[in-house]
Amino acid sequence: MLKYSKVFRRFLISYIVILIIPSIGGYMSYRTSIAVTESISIENSVIQLQKSQEILERRIAEVEGLTRQLAVNPELNVLLNERGRETNVYGIWRTMRNVLTFGQTNDFLQDYYIYLANYDLVLTPGSSYRPEHYYEIFHYNDLPQAEWKKQVLEKTHRSEIRPLSAFVSKGAQTSVITYMQSLPLDSFNDSSPAVVVVIIDEKIIASLLSGLTERYGGWVHISDAAGKTIVLQGKDEPYMNKLNTDSSFDKGKVSQFYRDDLVITTRSDTNGWVYQAGIPRSILLENANRIKYMSWLITGGALFLGLLAGLVLAYRNSAPINRMLSVMKEQFGKEETAEQSEFDFLSGNIANMITKNKLLESELHRQLPLVRDAFIKRLTAGEFESREEIVSAAAQADIGLNQGTGYAGIIQINGYSGMDSVEILNELNAARLLVKQALAALIGPLPMADMGSDKMVCLFFSGSGESAADQEVAVTHIMENLAQLVLKEYRISVQAGFGGYFASVTEVSGSFEQAKQALEYAVYMNKKGITWNHEARIKNSTYYYPLDTEQRLMSTLRAGELAEATRIIDAIFAQNLGERELSIEMKHQLIGEMKGTFLKLLDQKTFMESPLFESAKRRIIDISSTEPLDHIQAGFHAIMEGLCGYITNKKKDAHTQIIKQIYQYTEEMYSDSELTLYRVAEHVERPEKYISQLFKEVTGVNYSDHLVKVRMDQAAILLKDSRYTVDEIAARVGYNSSHSFRRAFKRLTGISPSTYRQSYAE
Incomplete structure (x- = not known):
């Protein structure tokens, strides 16, 4: 151990320094992780609120689209323009059947009706009512019947939305917002022939924002441009009034902390609605605390295991270096001149290779x-x-x-x-x-x-x-x-x-x-x-x-x-x-x-000589521009399948013919030692790379392997005849070197040419 102590200490110190770096950065990474996790949580919450906003605005836009469809509906327009006649029962029935089914794809349109002023009639998807009968089943808590008729049915509306109001629907108490639009769309009088009224339940809107309330346990508040509440989940009106009137709360910020909640605020550019969501601070920092625990656990374990690994690696890496140094001293002596000459030899050649490689790379990059x-x-x-x-x-x-x-x-x-x-x-x-x-x-x-x-x-x-x-x-x-x-x-x-x-x-x-x-x-x-x-x-x-x-x-x-x-x-x-x-x-x-x-394609020589020329031409001519588009498109598809199938088969026939030419030429020229793939490609008048790929695809073997097999088959026939020596046979099958021939024959058959001849004679 004393022999390797100097190098060993250097390795060990370097490993310890490397291990100290994570321990120093552990605390910094912990603090950073809290900030990053909080930032990511805020960003995700903002994105989720914005997505909910986009969905809600898209649904409202679909509600507006309904009124545009109704405005151009011919059956409804007939009813709007009838004056001084008896009730058009059939027209009302057709309108209810054809017009009042538009809401099947949008849950915002589940409950709406059309009021016809000239008939004093309310049309719903399920039935028709007189206004007083409709009011008995569906009405606002804060609007008497007369006031309802005056403000909703008899007033001209232009994409108006009535804020959140208490509402009774078939005896059930709920809260709704109301979208109102007069027909025709260009109505400017105090009263209009018809009014489209869409009643949107607060629960349907709240379901679009359930991710924020259910996932985070927070609250959601949506208000219109005048500050009137559209949706409120998780908090009450006094809390929201206090929040929006508090001077410490900045309404212009997208995200900010208020008390123990992160409050996210966005404003719609379309209708001026204000979307607010609150998320408890404890939920936001839950992941950060988990990261803190895992960071200390992983850092402590890494330090302990890293120290053990450093001891092992320091010994393992120092031992071969010392052995290599001792070998070099034994081979070259302790003088530095010998080592310097070897280094110059290696560095000179390596430097030359690097220089040429850089020149080549430079030229390639230039082109x-x-x-x-x-x-x-x-x-x-x-x-x-x-x-x-x-x-x-x-x-x-x-x-x-x-x-x-x-x-x-x-x-x-x-x-x-x-x-x-x-x-x-x-x-x-x-x-x-x-x-x-x-x-x-x-x-x-x-x-x-x-x-x-x-x-x-x-x-x-x-x-x-x-x-x-x-x-x-x-x-x-x-x-x-x-x-x-x-x-x-x-x-x-x-x-x-x-x-x-x-x-x-x-x-x-x-x-x-x-x-x-x-x-x-x-x-x-x-x-x-x-x-x-x-x-x-x-x-x-x-x-x-x-x-x-x-x-x-x-x-x-x-x-x-x-x-x-x-x-x-x-x-x-x-x-x-x-x-x-x-x-x-x-x-x-x-x-x-x-x-x-x-x-024009059929008139080319490729297809004029084909058996499908007449049938394809007739099918093209038979395509009528008065047919449905899918029939015309299918007709062109069928014609293309026939033409491409013919070309594919023709290619296969051409490939087969080329392979036959290659086989025949190889059988004739195998004895030529200069026979190469380039010579074969030149003979069949095709590019060399094309021939190589084609032969491999069709036969499954490389051409060089096929040539060796042809030569060895001929050599096996000649070895059965004792008139020729092995050297003569090698020359006859295209080998300039008998050694190369013997090696190729043994590689293919497993035995040498002499052994093969002897076994055949026996």
């Missing part, structure tokens, strides 16, 4: 931007024919495609339109570089390429589990930050146009074309910031079927890529008949042009 730029331009231009080709090119350019979905966009530097002097171009080059650096600083490396002197194309690929809507919000946030950053730092003004979501890397070009349209729209409308394609969308008088989409569809079908062709066809239908408003004539023209694409 990489050019490769990336070319890849992005080809991708946005739609020049790739298959997804596999795109994936291979992306790997070569060191560009990660992630899920292969996302958005394409164009960033334009403003203020340089029509300027093309040398000074302006130099300034634009610098501006583009600054914008790229700013964008990289915001989100890291991003696939980008220059598009002219004042534009750049950029691709945002989705991460794992990221939806299209989430990514659109994230991209919008990034571009807004970019515009603010470059304007503030460099006085550069930018605007951007983004296309629609591409569900596959083969659809990037379509998203890019949409981005160009969006940017053109933004420039035309002088719209600053980011413009999405769906924001620029207007009613289209024509269809969208660009030439590059047609060419990509034809190329995909010629390659037999059924899945990709199906995706393109579905995208065309979605783009034109889902996202656009085409006239019947434009729809007919679109279907006709798509049929023309398939007919």
